[in-house]
Amino acid sequence: MDFYGTASTAVGQLIQVTIFIKGVITDIKEFEDNLHDIQFKINIQLATLEFFRRRFVDSKDALMLPGRSSEFLVQTVTDLLLTMTGKLAVYEAFMRKYDIIDENGGDEKTEIEGPPEGETDSKVSFLERARAKFKTLKLKGYDWAIFDKKKLLSVLQDYKSDTDSLRGMMQHFSQEAIYSFVESSSLKGTGLESVIKRQKLAKIELPSDFAEIEGEFAEEGVAAERFQLGRWNHQGSSTQVIVEHHEYEDQLRSDDLDEDEVAKLKQPVKTLAWLLQNSSFRETGKELSEEQPVIYSLQCLGYKDDIKAKRMTFLYKLPSPPDGTSWRYDSGNTLATLHTLITKVDKKTKRVFKPPLADRYSIANSLALTVLNIHGSAWIHKNIWSHGILLFLQDKNGSTYPLGATTETSSSAPIAATTKDGAKPRLLAFLGDWGYSRRIDGFTDMNVDFDIEANLYRHPERQGKPKRQFSRIHDIYALGVVLLEIGLWRTVSQLFDKQINEIRQTAETKLLKAKNVTATLTGLAEKELPKEMGERYASAVLACLTGDFHKESDVDLSLDMKEKVVDVTALGVKL
Structure with a gap:
């Protein structure tokens, strides 16, 4: 031809x-x-x-x-x-x-x-x-x-x-x-204007005058992982926000660092805050969401450096309720991460809550689409796991609602499974908890990390003491682990619960063997996942875990990922 x-x-x-x-x-x-x-x-x-x-x-x-x-x-x-x-x-x-x-x-x-x-x-x-x-x-x-x-x-x-x-x-x-x-x-x-803007931003050095966000913030309600509702007070106005804490790395907790060393260690976090603040992801407005490749990630308003608590705090814009009031959570509910939803147990039945098949496909598709389009902007995420994924509902008009929230004027029950016109809203995954490396062609610190659970999401080349610089394929592997969690509706910490407990009881600094972890995950994708989500979904997860994509160029990799993962998960949304 x-x-x-x-x-x-x-x-x-x-x-x-x-x-x-x-x-x-x-x-x-x-x-x-x-x-x-x-x-x-x-x-x-x-x-x-x-x-x-x-x-x-x-x-x-x-x-x-x-x-x-x-x-x-x-x-x-x-x-x-x-x-x-x-x-x-x-x-x-x-x-x-x-x-x-x-x-x-x-x-x-x-x-x-x-x-x-x-x-x-x-x-x-x-x-x-x-x-x-x-x-x-x-x-x-x-x-x-x-x-x-x-x-x-x-x-x-x-x-x-x-x-x-x-x-x-x-x-x-x-x-x-x-x-x-x-x-x-x-x-x-x-x-594509926003795409090119993100690519250019990733190549620019952090402006010297980039400083902490002005005003003060106060946390509200109960924390969900490292996320929590909060209120930002600035120039006489009060805005409801999502608060995300980034704990100082061990190196930064040392008491004998000079000012230059402290500034250097904080630089990656500040750079991340600047990039997320200046990049348009999921802005309000129907026309923008119609035009640009979709990235489901919250818009960052700025950061606060809490030296006393030894952490950096990011403030994110929270979509406003349609009635012009504020979001609230009743009966102990809070912001929902994917990890908390998977492990949620119904208080009455004592059984695990499990969303319908179409909802699980929707979560998977919005997440896969986001990773694809982040890579298309020449960025990498570097920290994909179910603890860092927030869940929202989106109605047919594009309005976005935090899962489980109510407004000040609504009933005490969380937002219903259907909207006023009877249409069922779509369950979406918003990607947060970014790692500090942004540019795909940038240098990645080869930091050692022996967190047992976090390493279960990482590519074998990036576990413990990394063997290679971080690349797209490492993000895609982590995506595959999360897609497996969505399909089986079990977290990897649950899947490896026995092995994790055995290591923690020994108090040794060691990890599960990387090849054994990958073999277990691929085995589950081959044998158990088709029963839950079908053969095509299982093949999408296996492609992520095994790296079965065209890799002649970054473009080939992205297009093959779209065909094998994004398009496959999109089909299930219509179920």
């Missing part, structure tokens, strides 16, 4: 068909009520396609990908474009039947918003020509069924998920530094 020529043709046709659909719905009365919202979403898809064509498709050289593109990468891109054209095939056939499509790909005639400034009336844009042609055909009632509102909206929703995938691919292409000389203005509308 001529991958390059096929891809070039496909993207030109996709743009034309998308513009045609946009023009058509303008003149169909059925779409009047939500026309603006639909056209806005179509414009996002068009912006992505136009940007892809401008940066990766050339009229002579066809498909152009960054670096030394492997056959796997080229075929993956081409297959996605062909899948997208297949979903719009019936509309393309309609256009060909009535001679609306341009065989040259529409390079000069597919303006999204009409003809360029100064264009003469005789040269009408593709959009206007398509609308005029459709109006004529509409009067004759030709092929009307394909423009039924329900059918068309279903096609557009399916098509949007593929366009999101294309945007995700471009995010990973950017890892090859192809945007080094691209002006920020050329990124508008693609949803």
Whole structure:
């Protein structure tokens, strides 16, 4: 197959068909009520396609990908474009039947918003020509069924998920530094502005004037792992926040350090706070979440250095309740981490609480998607485990609710399993408890750590005394361990409870043998996980634990991870 020529043709046709659909719905009365919202979403898809064509498709050289593109990468891109054209095939056939499509790909005639400034009336844009042609055909009632509102909206929703995938691919292409000389203005509308911003931030040294957040904070309620609700008081206003404590490392607890040594040891934590404060992850606003590759992680407001308690404290923005009040937790409930939810026992039945299958898939998918998109921003997390994952609910409008919370005006029961309109909210995993290394190409301190439980989540190369610099594949391994926990609904500390207790009773500084831990985890994924979550979920976990991905380049790794893990977990969300 001529991958390059096929891809070039496909993207030109996709743009034309998308513009045609946009023009058509303008003149169909059925779409009047939500026309603006639909056209806005179509414009996002068009912006992505136009940007892809401008940066990766050339009229002579066809498909152009960054670096030394492997056959796997080229075929993956081409297959996605062909899948997208297949979903719009019936509309393309309609256009060909009535001679609306341009065989040259529409390079000069597919303006999204009409003809360029100064264009003469005789040269009408593709959009206007398509609308005029459709109006004529509409009067004759030709092929009307394909423009039924329900059918068309279903096609557009399916098509949007593929366009999101294309945007995700471009995010990973950017890892090859192809945007080094691209002006920020050329990124508008693609949803990649935040990605590039995060990549640039990771390469900048911590500003010398970056200081602690002003004001004071007070903790509220009961702590959940290292997270707790709190209130930040600043300049006469009070804001509810999530508080996260980072205990000083052992080296920093020494009493004989001079000022320079203390500053050097605190630098990584301050750098992390600065990066999390200046990076847009899950900001409020529907339009942003529509456009940018999703990262479920809280927005950091700043840090406080508590020298007396020997810890750094991060303050995170907490999504505000829709009724404008504050969140609260009754009957001993608190912020929910994945670890606490898995180990939660119902007080009445004395049985472990276990969410429905679709909820577990949703937690897994939001977590896998977040890791994928963090890597796409040229970052690594370095500390993925169920203790550091907070759980939230999200309704169909994109509003986010802390799991188990109530508002000051709501009933005493936690937020219900369904919203007011009867729709079931989605259970999401928000990734917190970041390690201190951020840049993928940055140096990682090879610090020794013999915490038994923490090492169960780490790749064998990173347990105890690390043997290699931290890389994406180490994050992915830890993701696999957490996905196994979600599937079996048991934590690794429960799975290895007997062995952990035996070591702790000896008071020796040692770990479980790394190869034995991995063998046990992969064995559970092979034998037990299919019974709980199905064969495909089990294969996704095994891929993470064994590193079974294309590794010719970082882009190949990311795209293969998306196919084998992210896409597989996404399928189960619809159960």
